[in-house]
Amino acid sequence: MAKIGVFICHCGENIGGRVDCSKIVEALGEHPGVSVSVEYKYFCSDPGQESVKKAIRENHLTGIVVAACSPRMHEATFRKACAEAGLNPYLCEIANIREQCSWVHSDKDMATEKAIDITRSMVEKVKLNNNLHPIEVPVTRRAMVIGGGIAGIQAALDIANAGQEVVLVEKEPSLGGHMAQLSETFPTLDCSQCIMTPRMVEAAQHPNITLLTYSEVEKVEGYIGNFTVRVKKKSRFVDMQTCTGCGDCYTKCPVKKIPSEFDCGLGRRTAIFTPFAQSVPNNPIIDKDHCIYFKNGKCQLCVKACKFDAINFTFQDEYLDLEIGAIVVATGFQVQDTAMYGEYGYGKYPDVITGLQFERLASASGPTAGKILRPSDQKEPQHIVFIQCAGSRDPSKGVRYCSKICCMYTAKHAMLYTHKVHGGKTSIFYMDIRAGGKGYDEFTRRAIEEDEASYLRGRVSKVWQENGKLMVRGVDTLLGRPVEVEADMVVLATAMVPQPGAKEFAKTIGIGYDEYGFYNEAHLKLRPVESSTAGIFLAGACQSPKDIPDSVAQASASASKVLALFSKDRLEREPVIASCNEATCAGCWGCVLACPYNAIEKKDILDRSGKVIKQVASVNPGLCQGCGTCVTFCRSNSIDLAGFTEKQIFAEVMGL
Amino acid sequence: MSEKFEPKIVAFVCTYCTYAGADLAGTSRLKYAPNVRMVRLPCTGRISPMFILKALQKGADGILISGCHPGDCHFTHGNYHARRRWMVFRSLLDFIGIPTDRVKYSWISAAEGVKFAELINTITEEIRALGPFTQYHGLIEETQSQASL
DSSP: OOOEEEEEEOTTHHHHTTSOHHHHHHHHHTSTTEEEEEEESOTTSHHHHHHHHHHHHHHTOSEEEEEESOHHHHHHHHHHHHHHTTSOGGGEEEEEOIIIIITTOOOHHHHHHHHHHHHHHHHHHHHTOOOOOOEEEEOOOEEEEEOOSHHHHHHHHHHHHTTOEEEEEOSSSSSOTTGGGOSEETTTTEEHHHHHHHHHHHHHHOTTEEEEOSEEEEEEEEETTEEEEEEEEOOOSBOTTTOOOOOHHHHHOSOOOEEOTTTTTSSEEOSEEOSSTTOSSOOOEEOTTTOHHHHHSOOOHHHHHOTTOOBOTTOOOEEEEEEESEEEEOOOEEEOOGGGOGGGTBTTBTTEEEHHHHHHHHSTTSTTTTOOOOTTTOOOOSEEEEEEEEBTBOTTTSOSSOOSSHHHHHHHHHHHHHHHSTTOEEEEEESOOOOOSTTHHHHHHHHHHTSOOEEEESOEEEEEEETTEEEEEEEETTTTEEEEEEESEEEEEEOEEEOTTHHHHHHHHTOOBOSSSOBOEEETTTEEEEESSTTEEEOGGGTSOOOHHHHHHHHHHHHHHHHHHHTSSEEEEOOOOEEEOTTTOOOOOHHHHHOTTOOEEEEEEEOTTSOEEEEEEEEOTTTOOOOOHHHHHOTTSOEEETTSOHHHHHHHHHHO | OOSSOOOOEEEEEETTTHHHHHHHHHHTTOOOOTTEEEEEESOGGGOOHHHHHHHHHHTOSEEEEEEOOTTOOTTSSHHHHHHHHHHHHHHHHHHHTOOGGGEEEEEOOTTOHHHHHHHHHHHHHHHHHHOOOOTTTTHHHHOOOSSOO
16 A cells, blocks of 8 residues: 655745645645645755655655655755665655746646646656666776777876776777878977877887777677677788887888878888888788789798798688777778869879878878978979868868868968978968967967968869969959969868768767767767767767867866776666566567667577577666667567656556 | 636656756746646657557647657657657547647757747647547546556
8 A cells, every 4th residue: 555755845935935835735635645745845955854754764655755846956865865764765756846837837726736736646656666776787897999099099098097908999000090190280380200109109018908900899789887899800911929020021022002091192002011110019911902912822022021930821800809898989080082072173183182191291201201292293392272171161062060170280281381391382272260279379370470371261163284283263252352373282171071981880889970970979068078878988080070189188088987987896877777578578679679779689588498489678777778769669568667667657647 | 627728738758858948947937828737758759659648538638749859869869769659640640530739749958948938838828729628538437447558
């Protein structure tokens, strides 16, 4: 027999002044199942809570309803009071008669009537509430960081330096990501490799970091604290234990003219190669698509050159299944394919290049050893035109968003060029100069004032070749007239877009993404580094275009989230989750389709001989977030949601 | 019942957006018609068409379903399920002869207190104009068991 306690709070005048509380007390006092119905000025105060606890103990209440403010305000308070009085905290319900009644209605009689309805309906619900207990799940204290660019390295180092194990997975043969490709970095013009390579080495040598390069995440199963991640370690055909990275193999390799990915096609590499001189690890890999041996079984010059017998063409891909507690996704970005801007002549004229290619030209370790030379004739250009927003902020052809870094790196390019080629001229077509950031506006001003970059506000309509020169036609909107500029080289500030396959990868690991393929944070402002899936965090440009300081800051933020997670032995979660009645489940899998979290698995029901009789749905309590979509989907009413069961809601509706 | 017909409207709302929006209407002290009774659910995806029928059967004159805007669902896509379910359920309602304009569907975010108050006023007037819903009232005695489907 239900013994429900009803506590009507006046909230001073907030409720007491607008609804007739004694009437509610009276109405609920007569309601079946209610043993206590009282009012008080402030139930949330200490004496108020004490009186609730006393009432629970003295009357052996089986549930309570506090008619007061919003449950978002004081549900936790009264649940705690329940627990202290020996009642399961989930046997407490809040009737919201302040925010949704007394504060919004002026007619006292009708407001009172409504307050009675609301309270009565909660009484009907609480009669059917069950004892619930927070779910506890163990935590595997090992993090995985996916992506070995600056964000991934930062996150891995932060976690590892706090004493926790990290598995750092990079799909390329070397750590470094895009930052390793850059020449100098804004706004300080310090050399990118000088600050990046020590961090790469630190990550590779850290005792708490297991580095898996040339590896990809294939599958993520499980839930916060308890993921199982399958990583494919692609074969390098070089034994990393015996290889010393001496480089004899690639000097002997006869296939020498493969465009280097690291140099954005401006340099050449061999079929057995390291992506760049400072690669970490510096063991080479064999590019199967270009290697002569893999084509016709001949050559093997590298094998002969290797003094350590490290090369073996029979090595296979390996698969590792790792137990992981938390994941940081730092998969980065790519520069947008400029092919859709046919009018800019990218691909048609060799001297129209992207910003990233310019970085390689300006880099001391690049194909020209830091000299700015035209790809077509290796001559020094005397006038460079930069085109900003080549893809960004262009809803008609490119992407709608601002790529954030291009204004800064274009200013940097103009500066680097004038520092290297004295007397060289630069013209920059821009839409707006967006230089928000510490030292950023000062930096772009320096490009204009000291390095005499000529900024032209307007877009470019066409680039074509005439008498060995590139002609750039655009508009100067400040002067209000079309302009034509003669250039030796054109650099496009192409948009930053998600990695190829970013959306598929998001599905593999089970996180959300936006229309472009950037990964969604749980809340844009308040939870910017958490993904929508508990235990998976985001860092760097995989979430949105970011510069280096922002990427590093976000990486450290995710690392701190991971460490907070690892600070506990067991995780406690709200027990509002779904569960399935295996006796009635017919295995139609409607719930599996409905579940946004892949929390529902198929479970075999076996008979005594171990034969599978049927398959039923089984909810993983660690993954379930308690939305209840599966409950509504279930055709046989087999799934129900604790705290919001079908019966409870029907009772609530009937009580209204 | 008073001389003027006061409709009873049952609202099924998600706790993350519309319930929070209603709380905001409260904290902003906006005034709206006292005819609505809220049922708080974790997500609009949790709203079963049976709840709506039950409410109509119990004597509700109108129903409101409201949750997060498309794309804003706390549970990533519960509201899309709710929307799709509503599209199908609406034709069923139509088929069994329940006027679909008694069931309202709306997106209200946690920031839209004003929109919430305005919506409640609008639908209260709309339902008032439709008059009391009597089609199901007799059925309540037949289905005594509150939880039976």
